[in-house]
Amino acid sequence: MNLPYSLANKIRLSTLLVLILAFTSSSSGENTYEDTTYEFLKREYSLSKPYQGLGSSSSSHWEFMGNTMIMPENIRLTPDSQSRQGAVWSRIPCYLRDWELRLQFKIHGEGKKNLNGDGLAIWLTKERMQIGQVFGNTNFFTGLGVFIDTYPNDDKQHERTFPFISAMVGNGSVAYDHDRDGRSTDLGGCAAHVRNVEYDTFLLIRYMKNTLTVMTDIEGKQEWKDCLDIPGVRLPQGYYFGASSATGDLSDNHDLISFKLYELTVERSPEEEEEQQEITLPSVDYRVDPNGNTVVTITLHLFFFHNILQISPNVCILQHLLFS
């Protein structure tokens, strides 16, 4: 090849960036994470069999509403019948800075593919215990919503496969557009075949140092697979965890099996401490372009760049590939 020197260099640099992204995205999550954090299960924010912390007495840590039924093996947010809505909400506001939620759920029903709905949502919001149009919760919410959307309402473009997992940060004045599956507000996501599967299905939501990470374990392989990773997510303290679900003309059983919240211990600089205090309204530093996610992708390149030095085996492979 007879490329001008600077162009060749540019190509080499972008190859490097692409490779860095490829290597780090497959391994950085677990590697850097396990070295720097400690996990503690927070029982007051968790739910597991036989769901004793869930009830209508004010001493219980969780409350339920709508069509929710507490069964021996799961919490059924909706049964497989039309126009049902159910939710569970923590009574205790969350003041944890860094946390990880591991959720076991099961979505199943009689309907054939894409003749089922509507899905399940996980929340960390200012509002709680309000029935509404967003998977059984109120619209114009303030905080984080992670959606397992099982029905394509806006399927004209066919560019997404459903079920589709996405996330949104609301500030109270932005609507989730249900008819468009939240496309104008989502921060990205992934297709996830979670419905009517034989094996156990899990979702992981991690909020650590203002980065929101969502992973799935839905293929029966006992391993986490990346779904989305968004830096610069700012969530105030004192919001409530919840899970909700709704059916419409189409339906499914939406079962919550466990909701386990872990506190993560992360070292912070005094500046980072101060920054956290100042957050009063949820926001995201980098908005996703509705036609693609270039903005976030570029940010991820830079975000991961300094981490590469910690992953020495990968650096050796990179050097081998680029300079041999």
Ligand SMILES: *[C@@H]1O[C@H](CO)[C@@H](O)[C@H](O)[C@H]1NC(C)=O
């Ligand atoms: C809420 O978010 C929207 C969209 O990001 C933004 O246009 C609006 O200014 C925000 N509202 C406040 C009060 O910050």
Ligand SMILES: [Ca+2]
């Ligand atoms: Ca939908």
